[in-house]
Amino acid sequence: xxxxxxxxxxxxxxxxxxxxxxxxxxxxxxxxxxxxxxxxxxxxxxxxxxxxxxxxxxxxxxxxxxxxxxxxxxxxxxxxxxxxxxxxxxxxxxxxxxxxxxxxxxxxxxxxxxxxxxxxxxxxxxxxxxxxxxxxxxxxxxxxxxxxxxxxxxxxxxxxxxxxxxxxxxxxxxxxxxxxxxxxxxxxxxxxxxxxxxxxxxxxxxxxxxxxxxxxxxxxxxxxxxxxxxxxxxxxxxxxxxxxxxxxxxxxxxxxxxxxxxxxxxxxxxxxxxxxxxxxxxxxxxxxxxxxxxxxxxxxxxxxxxxxxxxxxxxxxxxxxxxxxxxxxxxxxxx
Amino acid sequence: xxxxxxxxxxxxxxxxxxxxxxxxxxxxxxxxxxxxxxxxxxxxxxxxxxxxxxxxxxxxxxxxxxxxxxxxxxxxxxxxxxxxxxxxxxxxxxxxxxxxxxxxxxxxxxxxxxxxxxxxxxxxxxxxxxxxxxxxxxxxxxxxxxxxxxxxxxxxxxxxxxxxxxxxxxxxxxxxxxxxxxxxxxxxxxxxxxxxxxxxxxxxxxxxxxxxxxxxxxxxxxxxxxxxxxxxxxxxxxxxxxxxxxxxxxxxxxxxxxxxxxxxxxxxxxxxxxxxxxxxxxxxxxxxxxxxxxxxxxxxxxxxxxxxxxxxxxxxxxxxxxxxxxxxxxxxxxx
DNA sequence: TTGTAGGCGTTATCAA
DNA sequence: TTGATAACGCCTACAA
Numbered sequence: 001x002x003x004x005x006x007x008x009x010x011x012x013x014x015x016x017x018x019x020x021x022x023x024x025x026x027x028x029x030x031x032x033x034x035x036x037x038x039x040x041x042x043x044x045x046x047x048x049x050x051x052x053x054x055x056x057x058x059x060x061x062x063x064x065x066x067x068x069x070x071x072x073x074x075x076x077x078x079x080x081x082x083x084x085x086x087x088x089x090x091x092x093x094x095x096x097x098x099x100x101x102x103x104x105x106x107x108x109x110x111x112x113x114x115x116x117x118x119x120x121x122x123x124x125x126x127x128x129x130x131x132x133x134x135x136x137x138x139x140x141x142x143x144x145x146x147x148x149x150x151x152x153x154x155x156x157x158x159x160x161x162x163x164x165x166x167x168x169x170x171x172x173x174x175x176x177x178x179x180x181x182x183x184x185x186x187x188x189x190x191x192x193x194x195x196x197x198x199x200x201x202x203x204x205x206x207x208x209x210x211x212x213x214x215x216x217x218x219x220x221x222x223x224x225x226x227x228x229x230x231x232x233x234x235x236x237x238x239x240x241x242x243x244x245x246x247x248x249x250x251x252x253x254x255x256x257x258x259x260x261x262x263x264x265x266x267x268x269x270x271x272x273x274x275x276x277x278x279x280x281x282x283x284x285x286x287x288x289x290x291x292x293x294x295x296x297x298x299x300x301x302x303x304x305x306x307x308x309x310x311x312x313x314x315x316x317x318x319x320x321x322x323x324x325x326x327x328x329x330x331x332x333x334x335x
Numbered sequence: 336x337x338x339x340x341x342x343x344x345x346x347x348x349x350x351x352x353x354x355x356x357x358x359x360x361x362x363x364x365x366x367x368x369x370x371x372x373x374x375x376x377x378x379x380x381x382x383x384x385x386x387x388x389x390x391x392x393x394x395x396x397x398x399x400x401x402x403x404x405x406x407x408x409x410x411x412x413x414x415x416x417x418x419x420x421x422x423x424x425x426x427x428x429x430x431x432x433x434x435x436x437x438x439x440x441x442x443x444x445x446x447x448x449x450x451x452x453x454x455x456x457x458x459x460x461x462x463x464x465x466x467x468x469x470x471x472x473x474x475x476x477x478x479x480x481x482x483x484x485x486x487x488x489x490x491x492x493x494x495x496x497x498x499x500x501x502x503x504x505x506x507x508x509x510x511x512x513x514x515x516x517x518x519x520x521x522x523x524x525x526x527x528x529x530x531x532x533x534x535x536x537x538x539x540x541x542x543x544x545x546x547x548x549x550x551x552x553x554x555x556x557x558x559x560x561x562x563x564x565x566x567x568x569x570x571x572x573x574x575x576x577x578x579x580x581x582x583x584x585x586x587x588x589x590x591x592x593x594x595x596x597x598x599x600x601x602x603x604x605x606x607x608x609x610x611x612x613x614x615x616x617x618x619x620x621x622x623x624x625x626x627x628x629x630x631x632x633x634x635x636x637x638x639x640x641x642x643x644x645x646x647x648x649x650x651x652x653x654x655x656x657x658x659x660x661x662x663x664x665x666x667x668x669x670x
Numbered sequence: 671t672t673g674t675a676g677g678c679g680t681t682a683t684c685a686a
Numbered sequence: 687t688t689g690a691t692a693a694c695g696c697c698t699a700c701a702a
Contacts, residue, residue: 049680256621282587
């Protein structure tokens with residue numbers, strides 16, 4: 001049995017209300033008594049029972065992180081950032097693998113309405129009207145990580161995808177590439193699909209390089225779709241010297257396709273990815289990629305959430321974190 | 336505000352105890368009333384407030400999973416198994432990244448003593464006396480996943496590492512290899528270090544193949560240590576035709592070393608790994624490996640934990656799950 | 671078979 | 687500044 005507020009009160013020879021005050025608003029208690037209580041708390045190792053406070057409708061010291069799939073290294077690392085901050089704040093984080101499934105999402109959300117959480121971090125998927133409506137019902141702060149909330153006025157932490165993709169294009173061009181293919185995310189994905197493709201194309205255009213529709217193949221960010229996309233791309237444009245993939249997993253897929261076809265990467269075809277997941281340095285040749293500060297995104301999103309939980313009026317300022325190109329071995333310098 | 340048991344009672348025109356009974360032991364209520372209550376529950380969308388029941392019965396509907404690092408794909412997948420079962424059981428799971436750090440482990444444990452959890456799954460690390468003592472203090476069921484509990488009588492779910500390593504050896508031998516190196520886990524790791532090395536060596540011996548100490552290098556299961564180990568191994572025994580690595584990450588590291596040295600895998604040197612993490616199929620050539628049913632290990636461990644939570648006297652039967660060799664492209668047939 | 675009442679540990683209100 | 691007390695929602699003796 002854990003010590004309760006009564007045990008502390010008895011030990012310190014005060015009433016339970018005083019103990020409660022010491023815990024919640026220490027300034028309202030005369031120093032002498034406060035010290036006695038503090039000492040008793042220390043001695044007994046007292047900590048408020050979260051269920052009792054929860055019942056009283058106070059904080060649950062629990063936040064939820066809604067992510068597509070923890071098995072995906074990108075999300076795993078982002079989640080790690082969230083978790084580390086939550087731990088610092090002595091909060092628990094409930095992990096929700098949505099598998100991008102609407103039903104599953106709703107199931108979790110209705111669960112949270114009952115169970116009560118203090119806040120929610122929604123990761124990576126595009127926010128729909130349905131999502132937004134459900135968030136509102138929750139009545140707790142919501143922060144977005146690695147996805148955009150502009151449209152709904154939701155605070156977010158992400159990277160500038162457009163600019164990052166644009167930088168990838170510049171990098172390829174500076175390395176002498178002119179005939180460049182793109183493996184994009186879904187054409188209707190407003191987060192990592194549209195902006196990355198647009199950023200890349202616009203940069204090409206700025207260099208006076210036309211970029212036709214046949215130089216793009218679409219995937220779903222995973223290895224297999226990258227493999228497939230590369231097959232298509234190579235089928236229609238064998239003259240390509242470089243490919244930009246909107247995710248590292250797709251880049252790896254593309255690379256696998258090429259290598260298994262006996263093509264040499266990067267000598268014959270260069271590849272640049274996006275994300276900088278841990279695997280990217282493990283393959284050979286090691287993948288050159290646009291790095292997102294994934295872990296940091298998780299951390300900042302969590303920090304922002306706790307700030308808002310602590311102070312609900314706080315108009316959270318969304319954050320756009322920097323990206324950088326990690327140069328490894330998959331881009332050939334043709335100059 | 337969510338509907339409470341009182342709302343349901345009023346709506347169904349019965350007392351709150353009747354409602355409570357309908358929820359907890361439906362058989363004890365006359366069918367007629369039961370139906371009325373059920374209907375009211377349905378109508379109002381009533382669900383018991385977990386804080387209230389938690390306060391009363393001190394069941395938290397929360398388990399903890401203690402893993403080294405969620406960022407590691409092997410653990411991520413195992414964790415996914417745990418989480419899926421927990422969700423089925425309407426439980427939350429708190430994730431604990433120990434980073435193999437003793438202090439961190441203790442911090443979590445003392446936290447749980449306060450916060451209360453219904454059970455704990457301890458993943459992968461060897462159980463020490465200190466661990467065991469701490470588990471006992473917790474007073475809740477503990478189940479081990481991917482590690483051994485024989486010594487302390489703790490129930491576990493794992494694979495037969497000795498046999499699996501032995502199979503790896505046979506596989507290499509059947510493919511005509513005679514000069515084989517091993518990248519082992521730490522020499523003092525009783526879980527995945529000692530048994531895998533022993534199983535491998537014994538199998539070699541059974542085929543009449545001597546296996547000297549210089550044919551072994553030790554790593555710590557991660558990519559970099561595999562890379563390093565391969566460098567050493569190759570330095571002392573350049574005549575090797577095959578290498579067994581005690582983890583896929585190390586296998587990938589070894590492969591990277593060889594490829595970056597211009598060696599051809601598998602033509603010149605074959606490699607077989609252990610785990611079958613998702614990355615292993617993404618590299619080229621795709622890694623041949625001994626597959627552990629990781630996800631299943633997580634699921635079974637969680638299922639076992641809930642069984643024990645439900646019935647504490649239940650003498651949980653430890654589980655040894657099957658392994659299999661997943662043949663891909665890194666082992667050359669020399670016959 | 672059903673209902674009443676007490677208690678789980680906290681916090682907030684109100685009096686002292 | 688402090689203390690007594692009433693909720694919060696649920697479960698389960700115990701009484702009817």
